[in-house]
Amino acid sequence: MxxxxxxxxxxxxxxxxxxxxxxxxxxxxxxxxxxxxxxxxxxxxxxxxxxxxxxxxxxxxxxxxxxxxxxxxxxxxxxxxxxxxxxxxxxxxxxxxxxxxxxGRDRDDGPRGGRRDRDSVLQLYATTDLRGRGESVGRDTPDFTYIGFNDRTYGIRVLRGTWELCSDANFRGVCRTYGPGVHNDLGRGLAGRVSSARRVDRFDRNDRYGDEPAYGGPGAGSGRPAVELFTGAGFSGSAIALNRDVHSMSEFGFNDRASSIVISEGEWQFCEHEGMGGQCLVLGPGRYDRLGDLDRAITSVRRLR
Known part of the structure; x- marks a missing residue:
């Protein structure tokens, strides 16, 4: 023993x-x-x-x-x-x-001095340099009064997703959207006046997406596309607009053709083989004028959330 x-x-x-x-x-x-x-x-x-x-x-x-x-x-x-x-x-x-x-989930730390929230994806700060006491948000919050942070937000850190911040409760007033990253200037009418926030990158997987590689034309669908892929660097050449997963870009005649990407909402994964195989790249909202190793090598695309 x-x-x-x-x-x-x-x-x-x-x-x-x-x-x-x-x-x-x-x-x-x-x-x-x-x-x-x-x-x-x-x-x-x-x-x-x-x-x-x-x-x-x-x-x-x-x-x-x-x-x-x-x-x-x-x-x-x-x-x-x-x-x-x-x-x-x-x-x-x-x-x-x-x-x-x-x-994200199980992360190491939250805002300095703020409440630690294991599911937080949006961090709010009362200063533009993201110092001092903060607050974490992990779900749609229609009134910041209930979390003790109404009209106090001057800077934010978005850890995941795309968020809409509004100056009035219930997502009204002046509203702007922010993707992953640090935002220490919320702009006129919103800095120090945020009263509500909600995640806006949820989507319907049955949304239509274009089948013609024409930017601004039928390929863009009836609403704003979540992703646009361009054949040329710097968002030039022909393009295709997507709003849902694509197992193979061959069905659109766009396989191994993308050289730049614009993402309006959500986090997306781009891979070199069908069915999300091979080397992959994960990108959030933003403009990517060059794709590095995946230049003219993207075959499949999917939304991660």
Whole structure:
């Protein structure tokens, strides 16, 4: 028989590998295509100087979890959220990353001094530099009075999805939408006046999408398309507008043709093979004038939420 104290140590040691396997993990590489020095992280790191890796990252592999990487220490500056996948180049952020942390469900931390919410996807701050007391929101909130944050928001961090913020309760008044990232200027009529917020990137998978590669024409459908793919870099050439998953772009004659993308809402995954196979890239709302390794190599597309 083992002494009780020794038995406890042995049990903990046996359980440790399983716990570590479940932990979120991201690896930063010094050069493109996962070359050079590497640094693997499993917890929030507000300053990469700690590992002598500040402003050195040129490619990333996210093995589990969703991670926010920022260009300034303390999770400030320009930030982007990366889902599991391989990112061979850090377009727009190359050699500029200074802080990294897990976000979304089971993330490492919430707003400084604010309430910790495991399902938070929107963080509200009373200052434009995202310091001080904050509040977390994980669902549609028609009146900020009930969370004690009415007319106090000056800056936000969107961890996931696309959110509409409004100056009046019940999503009325001046309203604007914000995708993933840091937004420290909410604009005139909204800064310091936010009273309600709701997620707006939910969608109907039965929405129609175009079958003609003509931007602004029949391919755009009857409403604003969620995704537009262009044959040329810089949003040039012919295009196709999508509002739902596509198993193979061959059905539209658009396989291996996309060189730039505009995403109006939601988070989307783009892959080089049919059925979301091969190398994939995850992008949120924004304009992507070049696609790196997936330039003219996209075959399938799906919405992640």
């Amino acid at each position: 083992f002494p009780r104290s020794l038995k406890a140590v042995l049990v903990a040691a046996l359980c440790l590998p399983a716990v570590q396997a479940a932990a979120a993990e991201i690896t930063l590489y010094e050069h493109d295509n996962f070359n050079g020095r590497e640094l693997t992280l499993r917890e929030a790191t507000p300053d990469l100087n700690r590992f002598n890796f500040n402003d050195r990252t040129s490619s990333i592999i996210v093995r589990s979890g969703a991670w926010e990487v920022c260009m300034d220490a303390g999770f400030r500056g320009g930030c982007r959220v990366f889902e599991p996948g391989q990112y061979r180049r850090m377009d727009g952020m190359n050699d500029r990353i200074s802080s990294v942390r897990r976000v």
